[in-house]
Amino acid sequence: MDMLQLLRNRLDGPLLEKLGGAVGLNAAEAQKIGQAVLPAQVEALRQQAETPAGAQRLLDLASQVPTEDSQAPLNTPEGLEQVRQSGTALLPQVLGDRLDSAVGQIAAQTGSERSGVLGMMQMVLPFVLGGLGQQAASQGLNAGTLGGLFAGGQGGIGAAEAAVAGAGVAGVAAAGLGGAAAVGQPGSLSKATPAPVVPVSAAANPAALNPAAPKLVAGPVSTEGKATVGPGAGLGGGVLHSNAALGGTRGLGLLWLLPILLLLLLGGCFLVTGKPAAHFGVTAPANASAVAGAFMVKGTGTAGKEVTISENGQPVGKTTVAEDGSFNIDMAAPAAGAHTYALTEEGAGEALSLAVTAAAAATGTAATGTADAGTAATGTTAAGTASMPGMDMSGGTFAVTSPAAGTSLAAGAFDLKGTGKAGEVLEIFEDGVSLGKVTVGTDGAWSLNVPSPAAGAHTYTVKGPDGTELGSFQTTIAAAAASTAACTKTFSLSIPDGQTVAQPFRFGGVGSGKSYTVTVMRGERKIGSKVLPLDGTCGYSYTSKPGKGTISYSVAPTGSVDTAGKITLTVQ
Incomplete structure (x- = not known):
């Protein structure tokens, strides 16, 4: 049996569902993503095992996770968190700079969110490395012989993938991980052929899979009439029992938990709690x-x-x-x-x-029209048949009144102004990055302060409440002079508290001193911080793409504990 199939047996359906549930996936999503993640990770291991140095590194990583098949730690939130911490720390060491592309490829292949794919990769990897370590130990392999587990590509994305009809995970591994495996054809993972059940006799004795492996039971101990249960059955683990009602079905009964719990009480540690x-x-x-x-x-x-x-x-x-x-x-x-x-x-x-x-800042203008300064900016609608001035907004005329299209603006913040239907909510974008939303006032006017854009040409787009593009125009921003003295402007923050925004988005404002520090929080967890220097106009700017959810941003003078401003946004 090849390495990939051994791992499929190790990570059976219920286990994948439990791992997926820990990162917010339903059972179907967990199965779908897990079936794609396994071949990709095995292929990454195969590539590293091609050299003695890479193989030794894999053995070192495998030594940081258990070789037992215990699911006991997964029965508590703490245990699940330990698994994720372990996978989070180990995943970059296995995939390196290929991690981002691998996540993207699998997300595209399965039609899943990148966050779900990454979470599943983190949860699965400790078990994959544990399986590798178990096989290496049982067969007495070292850095020079570890590659034998993947001989002929069977442990990666080669012949073993023929069992997955049209799954296309071969293409994921080849494109996302830079491997030399054949590219599979796209298809549906739901058509995958179920993994074959390992016979009880083979499951109870790893020598049935590999004659060179040591016997599970030494001496004259008889196992006649006994079967193996528990998640270790597929890899030579599990617990021998004599209950005929349980037979050889994996995952039934709780007897296999007893030795695990005993070892835990004695101080055994099954998962990495630190972050390598x-x-x-x-x-x-x-x-x-x-x-x-x-x-x-x-x-x-x-x-x-x-x-x-x-x-x-x-x-x-x-x-x-x-x-x-x-x-x-x-x-x-x-x-x-x-x-x-x-x-x-x-x-x-x-x-x-x-x-x-x-590079030097761009000079000159980049305009989509020929409007003179002081006239309304023009642009095309999503259908390309109307201009921004005069567009009917069912009771209000939509237009951008300032600045004019093609105008070259001085460095620093500027006000974008226009008209529309009273009460309508518009969202403004700069080069595809949201600047936040504005509500048309009762007088039919709206205004948005655009915080310190980078020097050069920019395209600004206005979208209606339903996301329809109402129009766009270009303008050019001059470069800001270097700051020579501490600023003394009153602090401002361009996006109001409580908004719902698309990502990525940008906010900023002006302030005093030399710089501000923005701290980003998801609930009680800090997910980032950055020092924002004030430019020659005393402006600062911050672009964020934190993922969906409720995110808080605190802005404080650098080195101070006093918060100058704080916003909590719902990020879509």
């Missing part, structure tokens, strides 16, 4: 590359650790490594020329160096 250190590195932008305007620094690190990016010894960005081992830091548009940033991870002594060259 992950590789700290920058994945984008490439070192010595060019950037234009605002950009994002992406990388990997140890979940929960704080990463700080500095220039000339001054912090310019800060965030906390996410549970999947990745981090993103939004960077304000730097002045034209060469810049060298230093990145440090909390608790690490060595800093990473990132050099970039910033």
Whole structure:
């Protein structure tokens, strides 16, 4: 039996459903995603096992999780959380910079949310590594021979995948993990052929699967008339019993829990409770590359650790490594020329160096029309047949009255103004990023303060209450001068508290001092923070894509415990 099939037996249907339930998936979603995650993770293991160094690394990772098939820890919320913590810490070490693409490929293949796919990958991996460790131990494998478990691609995405009719997970592994496996054809996972049941005789004795493996029962102990139950049955584990009513069906009865509970009482530990250190590195932008305007620094690190990016010894960005081992830091548009940033991870002594060259800000105008200053901006509707001025809003005329399309604006915030139907809620977008919503007043007028855009050309789009695009126009923002003195403006925050916004979205304002620090919270859990320097106009800006849910943002002067402003948003 190949490695993939062994793991399918290990992670049977009920176990996948329990793991999926821990990350908010229903039974069907858990099964669908789990069936795609398993081959992708096994293929990643196969690729690493091709070299002795990679194989040793896998053995080291496998030693951090149990080789037992116990599901006992999964019977409590604490146990499930331990599994997820273990998978969260280990997943970046197995997939590295391929993690994001793997999540995307599986999400596209299964039609599932990326968050569900990532959660399922985190929950499944400890069991996959546990199965690898169990097989390596039972067969006496080392770094030089571990690759034998995947010989001929059977443990990955090769012949074993023929059992999954049209599932297409081969394509996921090949495209998402960079492997050399054959690309499968897209299809429905619901058509997958059920995994064959391992005969009781084989399940009770791993030697039936591998003659070289040590016997499960030593000496003259008789197992005649006894069957194996429990989640270990498919991999040579489980508990021998003599109850004919239970037969050889896996997962029945509670007898298998007794030795597990006994070991737990004696101090045994079945799951990793810590977070193994992950590789700290920058994945984008490439070192010595060019950037234009605002950009994002992406990388990997140890979940929960704080990463700080500095220039000339001054912090310019800060965030906390996410549970999947990745981090993103939004960077304000730097002045034209060469810049060298230093990145440090909390608790690490060595800093990473990132050099970039910033392009000069764009000059001139970029307009969609030929309107003169002071006239209403024009644009096309979603159907492309009408202009923004004069559009009938069933009782109010929609128009953008300021600024005019094609106008070049000075650096800093500006007011976007227009007219529409009283009471209508409009959402404003800048280059596809939401700036928040405005409500047309009783006088038919609306206004939105656009906080400090990056220098260069921008496209602004207005959408109606039903999401229909009412029109768009372009304008160009000049570069802000470097800040030479502390600002003294009254603090402002562009998005009001309690709004429902699309993501990504951007907010900002003006303030005093040198910089502000924004802290991002999901409930009671901190998910990130960043230092926002004030530019030459005393403006600050923050772009966020936190995932769906209720998210709170606190903005405070850097180094102060006093909050200048706080908003709680519902993110769609």
